[in-house]
Amino acid sequence: MGTKVKDYYDVNYGYFLSEKISNVYENFDEEHFISLLKPELETLSFNNRQILLAESLKSTIQLNYDDTIYIFTKILGDEIEGSLGMFTQGWWLWPLSKYVELYGYNNFEVSTTFSKELTKRFTGEYCMRPIIESFPQRSMDLLLEWSLDDNKRIRRCASECLRIRLPWAKKMYIALEWFDTYKQILTNLKDDTDKTIQKSVANNLNDLYKESPELFEEIIDSWKDENVTKACTWIINYGSRTKRKVNLLS
Numbered sequence: 001m002g003t004k005v006k007d008y009y010d011v012n013y014g015y016f017l018s019e020k021i022s023n024v025y026e027n028f029d030e031e032h033f034i035s036l037l038k039p040e041l042e043t044l045s046f047n048n049r050q051i052l053l054a055e056s057l058k059s060t061i062q063l064n065y066d067d068t069i070y071i072f073t074k075i076l077g078d079e080i081e082g083s084l085g086m087f088t089q090g091w092w093l094w095p096l097s098k099y100v101e102l103y104g105y106n107n108f109e110v111s112t113t114f115s116k117e118l119t120k121r122f123t124g125e126y127c128m129r130p131i132i133e134s135f136p137q138r139s140m141d142l143l144l145e146w147s148l149d150d151n152k153r154i155r156r157c158a159s160e161c162l163r164i165r166l167p168w169a170k171k172m173y174i175a176l177e178w179f180d181t182y183k184q185i186l187t188n189l190k191d192d193t194d195k196t197i198q199k200s201v202a203n204n205l206n207d208l209y210k211e212s213p214e215l216f217e218e219i220i221d222s223w224k225d226e227n228v229t230k231a232c233t234w235i236i237n238y239g240s241r242t243k244r245k246v247n248l249l250s
Contacts, residue, residue: 006046008091009053011037017053017095024074025061033060047168053095054102065107069114072096079120080153090122097127105130108138116146119153125161125169132161132174140174140181147188152197159189159200164207175208176215183219191229198235205239213243 014037018030036056041049061068080089097118104111104127111131115124132139146158160166162175162182175182189201209216220240223232 004046005091006044006049007042009046009049009094010042013092014041014053014056016092020075021057021061021071025071027062029060033057036060050095050098051102054098057095057099058103065103066110069100069104069110072099073114073117076117076121080122082152093118093122097122097124100127101130105134108135112139112142115157116154119157120151123153123160124157125163125166128157128161129166129169129172133172136174136178140178140185144181144185144188147185152192152194155189155192156194156197156200158185159197159204163200163204164211173211175204176212179215183222186219187223190223190232190235193231198231199238202235202237202239205235206242209240209242216243 011034014034015030018028018033022028022030033056036059037052041052044052058068061071063071076093100111100114100118104114108131111127115128115131118124118127128139132143143158143162146154149155149158162172162185164171164173164175166172186201186204189197192198192201205216205219208219220236223236228236
């Protein structure tokens, strides 16, 4: 049996993360950090491990939010080439994402700037969602910019963090509440040649159909013309999978 994802985040991982942070922040108390993890980390579920790691980082790094994020930025390392690798190369960054998710939702500039850098090495959709809910207008404007970014990982994040039913996250309805901007973000990405972006846009559509078939159809209808690209055709097809199941059952 293969190693479960949660089991990568064990006490040995705590030592690994401690070394990373200690290399850039000499006052990091590794002994205290590990003492917070040892009693129960390896008994917890995946999400609760991330929460404990983030809480333990907060307890150990006696700095304000901005300064803590500055430390995290210094350990991010090199960007990942291409659009894959977030879970094979950048997996160790998840507790940093959880830290922003838990403590950064009221600090738009610092949190979104870090999330943009994080998604170049890991993925940024989870830490972005509380920020989006706290600052919907500013966030949607920013994500509209991200959807046109040269970096494919940033373009993917512009789509992925808006999913209504993102796995491992609570439902978020910003797609319905700010539909016009949401539609434009997906439209900016509908012809993207990157497969991970195509899948993200398609998953957005599939989530949207489950909540509002009418809005789903509005987007699809606006994309259908004689010049529809191969990428857009694939997105529409994959994004319509729940619709096809419903039609088969009706």
